[in-house]
Amino acid sequence: MLPSTVEDYLEAILEITEKSGRPATLEEIAAALKTGKETASSTIVALVEEGYLERMGGDAVRLTEKGAALASKTARKHTVLLCFLTEMLGVDTDSASREACTLEHGISDDTIERLSTYMGGDLPLTGRTRRRRGRETVTLLDCNEGDTARVALMRGQGGGHRRLLDLGIFPGEIVEVRRKLPNNSVVVRVKGCDIAISPEIAGSIFVESCP
Amino acid sequence: MRIALIGNPSVGKSLIFNQLTGLGVEVSNYPGTTVELQRGNTCFQREIIEIVDLPGVYSLEGNSEEEDLVRRFLEQEDVDAVVVVASATRLERNLYLLLQVAEYGLPMVVVLNMVDEAAKQGLDIDPGPLHDLLGVEVILTAASKGLNIDRIIPAALAASRPAKVEIPYDHHIEAAIRSLGKMFGVDRKESLRALQGFGENPELLEAARTIADEIESRHRMTVAQIIAANRHNFARRLAELTVREQHPPPGADPDSILTRFIPGMPILIAVLVGMLLSVFVVGSFLEEMIVEFFEVYAVQPFLALGLHPLLEELGVSVLIALQAGLGIALPYVFLFYVIISILEDSGYMTRAAFLADNVMHRLGMHGGAVIPLTLAFGCNVPAIMSIRLLRSRRERIIASFLVTMVPCSARTVIIAGIVAGFVGLAAAFSVYAIVFILIILTGLILSRVMPGERFGMIMEMVPLRRPEPRLVMKKAWSRLSEFLFIAMPLLLLGSVVLGLLEFFGIMTVFEGIVEPYTMGLLGLPGYSATALIFGILRKEMAFETLAILAGTADLGAVLSSLQLYVFAVVTVLFVPCLATVTVLLREVGSRITLAVTVYTVTLGLLIGGFIHHLFS
Numbered sequence: 001m002l003p004s005t006v007e008d009y010l011e012a013i014l015e016i017t018e019k020s021g022r023p024a025t026l027e028e029i030a031a032a033l034k035t036g037k038e039t040a041s042s043t044i045v046a047l048v049e050e051g052y053l054e055r056m057g058g059d060a061v062r063l064t065e066k067g068a069a070l071a072s073k074t075a076r077k078h079t080v081l082l083c084f085l086t087e088m089l090g091v092d093t094d095s096a097s098r099e100a101c102t103l104e105h106g107i108s109d110d111t112i113e114r115l116s117t118y119m120g121g122d123l124p125l126t127g128r129t130r131r132r133r134g135r136e137t138v139t140l141l142d143c144n145e146g147d148t149a150r151v152a153l154m155r156g157q158g159g160g161h162r163r164l165l166d167l168g169i170f171p172g173e174i175v176e177v178r179r180k181l182p183n184n185s186v187v188v189r190v191k192g193c194d195i196a197i198s199p200e201i202a203g204s205i206f207v208e209s210c211p
Numbered sequence: 212m213r214i215a216l217i218g219n220p221s222v223g224k225s226l227i228f229n230q231l232t233g234l235g236v237e238v239s240n241y242p243g244t245t246v247e248l249q250r251g252n253t254c255f256q257r258e259i260i261e262i263v264d265l266p267g268v269y270s271l272e273g274n275s276e277e278e279d280l281v282r283r284f285l286e287q288e289d290v291d292a293v294v295v296v297a298s299a300t301r302l303e304r305n306l307y308l309l310l311q312v313a314e315y316g317l318p319m320v321v322v323l324n325m326v327d328e329a330a331k332q333g334l335d336i337d338p339g340p341l342h343d344l345l346g347v348e349v350i351l352t353a354a355s356k357g358l359n360i361d362r363i364i365p366a367a368l369a370a371s372r373p374a375k376v377e378i379p380y381d382h383h384i385e386a387a388i389r390s391l392g393k394m395f396g397v398d399r400k401e402s403l404r405a406l407q408g409f410g411e412n413p414e415l416l417e418a419a420r421t422i423a424d425e426i427e428s429r430h431r432m433t434v435a436q437i438i439a440a441n442r443h444n445f446a447r448r449l450a451e452l453t454v455r456e457q458h459p460p461p462g463a464d465p466d467s468i469l470t471r472f473i474p475g476m477p478i479l480i481a482v483l484v485g486m487l488l489s490v491f492v493v494g495s496f497l498e499e500m501i502v503e504f505f506e507v508y509a510v511q512p513f514l515a516l517g518l519h520p521l522l523e524e525l526g527v528s529v530l531i532a533l534q535a536g537l538g539i540a541l542p543y544v545f546l547f548y549v550i551i552s553i554l555e556d557s558g559y560m561t562r563a564a565f566l567a568d569n570v571m572h573r574l575g576m577h578g579g580a581v582i583p584l585t586l587a588f589g590c591n592v593p594a595i596m597s598i599r600l601l602r603s604r605r606e607r608i609i610a611s612f613l614v615t616m617v618p619c620s621a622r623t624v625i626i627a628g629i630v631a632g633f634v635g636l637a638a639a640f641s642v643y644a645i646v647f648i649l650i651i652l653t654g655l656i657l658s659r660v661m662p663g664e665r666f667g668m669i670m671e672m673v674p675l676r677r678p679e680p681r682l683v684m685k686k687a688w689s690r691l692s693e694f695l696f697i698a699m700p701l702l703l704l705g706s707v708v709l710g711l712l713e714f715f716g717i718m719t720v721f722e723g724i725v726e727p728y729t730m731g732l733l734g735l736p737g738y739s740a741t742a743l744i745f746g747i748l749r750k751e752m753a754f755e756t757l758a759i760l761a762g763t764a765d766l767g768a769v770l771s772s773l774q775l776y777v778f779a780v781v782t783v784l785f786v787p788c789l790a791t792v793t794v795l796l797r798e799v800g801s802r803i804t805l806a807v808t809v810y811t812v813t814l815g816l817l818i819g820g821f822i823h824h825l826f827s
Contacts, residue, residue: 073417080418081425083394087386153431163669165439166270168304171432172440179470183569185578187470187672191304191443194466196565198577198667 001046008033009043010052010071011078013063023060138209140202141184143177149207150174156204167195169205213261213289214367217281217312218296219305220267221558221673223324223354225249226682227296228264230360248280255364263290269304269671271311272407272435276599285315292318292367299329299336299351300674302454306446313374314400319347320366327353328676333456340452346375355679380441383429387422394418407435465675469562479566482559483585486550490543490620495627497542505534521714528710532703535755536695543620547589548687554585556678556686561670568668574651575609575658576601577668583610587617591791594619595798604799605663611799612657615787615807616650616814618643622783625754630779633767642779649784649814705745709756718760732816733777734823736770746782753782773826777819784815 012032016024030040044061047053052067063071143149151173154164168191169175179187184199197205218224232251249264265284266277285293295312297305302323313319326336338349348366352359377399380388384406391402395415404410405419423434430437469475510530518526554560560582568578580601587594591614598610618626631639712718722737729735738760746753757778761769770778787795787807795804 076414076417077421080390080394080421083390084386084422084425087389087393088383154436161667161669162273162435163269163275165435166273166307167669167671168307168443170436170440170443173443179466181470181472181566181569185565185568185668187466187565191447192301193304194672196561196568196578196668196670196672198568198572198669201667201669 001043005043006047006050006052007070007074009040009047010063010067011074013053013061014068014071014075017062023056023062026059026061029061138207140175140177140186140188140197140205140207141199143180143186143207145177145180148174148176149209151205152208153206154204155206156201161201161204164197164201164205167193169195175207212258212291212368213263214292214294214364215263215265215284215288215290216294216296217265217285217308218267219269219298219301219308220671222267222296222298222305224267224296225264226354227322227324227352227360227363228262230354230357231262231363248284253364255368258368260364260368263288268308270308271315272404272409285312285317290317292320292370294320294322294363294367296322296324299323299326299334299454300332302336303443303446303450306449307442310376310378310442310446310449313345313376314378314403316373316400318370318372319345319374320363320370321345321347321349322352322363323349324352324354326351327356327358328674329454335455337453337455341449344376344449344452346372378442378445381437383426384434384437384441387419387426390422391415391419403438407438466562466672469559469675470565470672472566475562475566479563482554482563486547486588489550490546490623490627494542494546494623495631497546498538498624498628501538501541502534505530505538510534524710524714525707528706529703531755531759532699532706535706536699536703541691543624545687545691547620548691549683551586551589552683552686553678556676556683558673558675560585561672564668564670565672573658574613574654575661576606576654579668579670580606580610580613583614584617587614587619588623589620591615591617591619591787592794595791595794598798603663605661607799608803609654609657609661611795611803612807612810613650613654615791615795615811616646616653616784618646618783621788625779625782628754629757629766629775633775634772638772638776642776642783645780645818646783649818706755706759709741709745709759713760732820732823733781734827735774735778735781739774739778742778743782743785746785746788773823777823780822781815781819784811784818787811 009029012029013024016028016032020028026037026041026044029044030037033040041059044053047067048055048061051064052070053061054064056062138149140149151169151171153171154161154169164170169188173190175188175190177186178189178194184202185196186199186202187194187196189195216224216228228249228251232253248266251262251264253260253262263284265281268275268278268281270278271282271285272278284290293312293315295309297309309321321341323336323338323341329336336351338351342349347370350359350362350366352363354360379385380403384403387406388399388402391397391405392399395412395418397405397415401410401415402419405412405415406423408416408420408423410416410419426434426437432440469478510527513526513530514523516523554563563585564578564581566578567581571578571580571584574580580598583594583597583601586597594614594617595611598607598614601607601610626639626642630642709718718738718741722741724737725740726737729737729740733739739757741760742753742757745756758766766775792804792808795807
């Protein structure tokens with residue numbers, strides 16, 4: 001089961017139970033998610049097994065503690081995203097969007113998806129950051145003394161080392177290789193300053209090309 | 212009234228602080244040497260103003276200890292004005308930090324220092340555009356010449372408003388700032404920090420993470436990278452408005468010699484060896500003079516007085532302690548600190564770290580570790596304190612082992628005074644060889660067995676400049692006086708206690724007990740054990756104590772060459788001195804300190820015993 005499916009179900013159930021104040025029935029859940037009873041039923045079985053839901057007699061279910069936590073987390077995430085996306089559309093002066101940022105629940109993945117696609121994002125929201133394509137294989141280590149190169153990408157924890165960013169080495173910046181020792185330690189000049197970098201870090205800085 | 216100085220490392224900030232306060236503060240060119248805050252007071256128009264010198268940092272959003280300290284200081288302390296010191300020679304990179312400080316919204320003054328050097332490089336600095344854009348006072352200074360330094364305090368006192376500038380961020384980031392602002396009521400600065408994962412509020416961080424993920428899925432960059440790029444690009448625009456390059460800078464670049472493998476490496480080795488040799492030669496020459504002077508003008512006239520034996524014993528103990536202390540402090544400690552200060556202030560230290568990176572890597576540390584290891588030749592205490600600049604605990608632990616094994620100036624006294632003096636120069640160097648081999652072996656083994664992640668080096672090569680003789684002397688003097696005030700009382704006390712123990716015959720009893728062991732293991736007389744124990748107090752006391760206990764300064768007459776050699780080796784490797792143990796405890800904790808101590812004692816006794824049995 002996709003994590004997004006789990007999140008959708010839990011969020012829907014959270015909304016139903018909060019609105020009605022009693023456990024959600026299979027019928028309500030299927031209706032809320034616009035899906036067939038069959039599909040909904042089998043998903044609920046799986047969710048009960050994983051400990052997100054507990055049966056309350058008949059086909060009614062309610063959220064366990066674990067389920068409720070995930071459901072409200074998802075709801076919060078959706079609120080945040082909706083708020084962010086409306087801000088990006090530049091309609092922040094609109095009173096409606098200001099309200100949107102304080103909405104409690106009730107935004108489906110669907111809405112977010114539509115907004116996101118509208119703005120040109122073509123990626124699944126639930127997936128984490130996009131994986132790198134294995135195109136750039138040239139790193140600072142492949143450059144020679146005197147070469148000038150544009151930084152394309154930096155790997156490492158959280159997108160490379162923080163100190164590199166603070167010293168002015170970030171994707172898009174042009175660096176000049178001033179010195180390269182036989183052991184591959186390098187000195188690069190960026191913003192008029194010389195920065196010494198050890199081989200394993202230099203190897204995590206991908207550059208567009210080296211003449 | 213409180214004013215804080217903030218800026219990149221080696222922009223002359225400490226020098227400005229020194230001139231503003233007139234207090235003795237260390238000025239250093241090596242990034243990260245001024246880790247602790249320096250505070251000083253000055254009086255202006257009958258008002259006392261406290262000035263705080265914050266450690267040099269590159270950013271307010273990094274995860275180093277210094278950056279954390281500066282950030283916390285700006286957030287928590289009650290600061291009336293911030294003086295941002297930037298180097299006019301590398302303005303663009305310095306403006307990056309300035310813009311971050313501006314976001315804190317504190318009343319601000321900008322100091323563009325080193326305009327004299329900038330002029331030499333053909334850079335023309337116009338403070339006008341920066342003043343207009345930021346809306347704060349911009350002062351051009353040359354701290355090394357004292358130019359315009361007097362304008363800083365009045366400007367800081369007059370500063371009432373923060374910089375009005377706002378960095379234009381990527382529209383995704385701006386949208387994120389607005390969203391977080393609406394949902395949590397946080398300001399621009401807090402939103403930016405939350406997006407990069409800093410902050411205390413877990414809900415804010417969770418929301419920021421959600422947005423950051425969304426932004427990162429649209430860019431090929433992380434949020435931290437985007438924010439950094441926006442700031443750098445804005446800094447570039449500001450720098451372009453401020454700096455005009457009149458003519459290309461002169462071509463000579465000393466780095467083309469210093470950082471190239473050949474001849475850089477031979478130069479590095481020559482510098483290190485030259486440092487040791489000059490201390491051996493000049494130091495021991497000066498020491499002899501001082502000791503001789505004391506002998507003729509103080510000790511002998513005192514003995515000629517013919518006082519009561521107990522008084523005489525006490526008096527001689529005090530005189531000998533003074534003689535030993537001054538004989539060591541002035542020639543060795545002072546000389547070492549002069550050399551180390553020159554290396555630091557000239558910027559050569561960072562070149563050394565770059566060249567040594569590979570070697571240090573084999574020992575499980577990055578090139579920066581050459582700094583503590585080199586400092587350790589002077590004194591283990593500042594060296595242990597400087598292992599903070601190594602980022603992982605793994606590296607710090609390895610460094611703490613290796614640093615305590617490095618023969619410091621006090622141990623050089625033993626090697627120079629005992630081995631070079633009575634056995635020969637070649638033998639003295641062989642002691643070094645033994646110690647170095649042990650250090651390398653220890654490093655190789657530790658780098659294999661120590662758990663933890665390895666980090667690499669990212670280090671700015673600070674510009675090379677001629678060290679100011681006045682500053683070098685001031686720094687060396689402040690370190691020397693530290694030594695005198697901490698070491699001398701200990702030396703005096705130790706010497707008096709020793710004299711009394713000797714006088715009442717307690718020492719003889721102790722020596723009788725340990726004699727069979729020291730004789731059996733090391734072939735040394737019992738009193739050498741006493742000397743070793745006093746060596747824990749301070750290393751150089753081992754030598755002095757030995758001389759006192761042997762009853763003569765001419766050790767060659769009472770001990771054989773082998774005995775002297777073994778004694779020197781054991782003392783050099785034996786437990787780090789009391790002061791080193793104290794700082795070790797603070798830097799790496801009691802468990803590692805105990806491990807280091809046990810390791811060095813065992814190693815000293817083992818190697819000493821090995822040499823004794825090999826050659827006797």
